[in-house]
Amino acid sequence: MNYQELLKRAMGPDGLSANFTGKNNExxxxxxxxxxxxxxxxxxxxxxxxxxxxxxxxxxPNLEDIKKKYNDVDAILADGDFFEDTVDGYTKKANCRxxxxxxxxxxxxxFAHGYEGEISNLQMTSTEKGNFYDTVQIALPSPFxxxxxxxxxxxxxxxxxxxxxxxxxxxxxxxxxxxxxxxLFRIRAHSEINYTFTINAWxxxxxx
Numbered sequence: 001m002n003y004q005e006l007l008k009r010a011m012g013p014d015g016l017s018a019n020f021t022g023k024n025n026e027x028x029x030x031x032x033x034x035x036x037x038x039x040x041x042x043x044x045x046x047x048x049x050x051x052x053x054x055x056x057x058x059x060x061p062n063l064e065d066i067k068k069k070y071n072d073v074d075a076i077l078a079d080g081d082f083f084e085d086t087v088d089g090y091t092k093k094a095n096c097r098x099x100x101x102x103x104x105x106x107x108x109x110x111f112a113h114g115y116e117g118e119i120s121n122l123q124m125t126s127t128e129k130g131n132f133y134d135t136v137q138i139a140l141p142s143p144f145x146x147x148x149x150x151x152x153x154x155x156x157x158x159x160x161x162x163x164x165x166x167x168x169x170x171x172x173x174x175x176x177x178x179x180x181x182x183x184l185f186r187i188r189a190h191s192e193i194n195y196t197f198t199i200n201a202w203x204x205x206x207x208x
Contacts, residue, residue, distance in 0.1 A: 033115060033201040039107060040099035043077075043185075044192040047085040047092040051187050053077045056108050058182035059141050066182065069146045070139065073184060079104045094187070110201070111177040117201035119175035124154070125167045128191035132158050132168050136175060137184035149184070177201070 045051050053075045060066045066073050075083035075094070083094040096104055111117060124131065132154050139149035157170040175183055177199070187193055 030202045033117075033203060035200040036120075037199050037201075039102065039197045039199055040195065041104065042097045042099065042192060042194050043094070043187055044096075045083075045094040045187045045189060047083070047094055047189060048087065049074075049085055049189050051075060051083050051094050051189075052184055053082065053094075053187070055183045055185055056111055056177060056181065058139070058178070058180050059143075060182060069141060070137075070149065070182070070184070077104055077108075077185075112179050114179070115201050115203055116179075117177040117199055119173060119177065119197045120171075120200055121198035122157075122170040122173050122175065123167065123196040124170075125194045126191060127166055128188050128193075129165070130188045131186075131191060131193055134186045134188075136173075138176060139182050139184075140180055141182055 043053075051074045052072050054060075054063075054066060054073060055077050057063075057066060057076050060069075063073070063076050066076070077096055079096060079098065081093045081095045084091050085093075098104060126132070134154055136152040136154065137149040138152065139147055141147060152173065152175070154168060154170065157168045157173075158165075177183070
């Protein structure tokens with residue numbers, strides 16, 4: 001099975017929404033776990049550099065292995081401080097705070113072990129408008145070669161005529177959350193982003 005076939009299987013032809021054919025042409029049925037659940041978090045970057053972080057790490061075991069394939073990645077997102085940068089003996093940090101009773105660790109573990117899903121809608125607010133001109137990167141890693149990441153341009157969701165220029169609403173963005181995919185976001189230096197994800201999740205079972 002080549003990379004494009006694997007990507008189609010992992011992401012689906014319309015963003016992880018279709019059934020796929022498994023080994024020996026076994027038909028797989030998608031069983032809905034939940035839909036339209038929200039997950040909110042605030043990411044603050046107090047460092048002097050733009051930070052690229054993995055929301056989920058996919059099949060990578062750790063940051064070191066991610067960087068071997070995608071060397072611009074600085075950190076794997078975590079609760080509390082998840083990145084630090086020391087210059088002239090002074091350390092600055094980036095941190096994450098989840099809104100509500102959940103955690104980043106629980107979100108990551110949920111989609112690492114059996115469940116698949118997607119961020120169907122994304123809301124971002126930030127006073128640093130540069131954060132709206134970055135991309136979300138989605139890749140299906142291979143242990144054998146570096147696979148190109150799909151780029152989702154966030155600026156396409158910023159309407160110049162909208163009243164609130166400090167927010168984007170990305171409906172039907174279809175960011176996959178699976179045990180295989182790595183999903184990368186970036187936050188500009190000395191800025192803060194409030195994220196609200198609308199998430200759907202499902203499992204798959206064999207038919208017949």
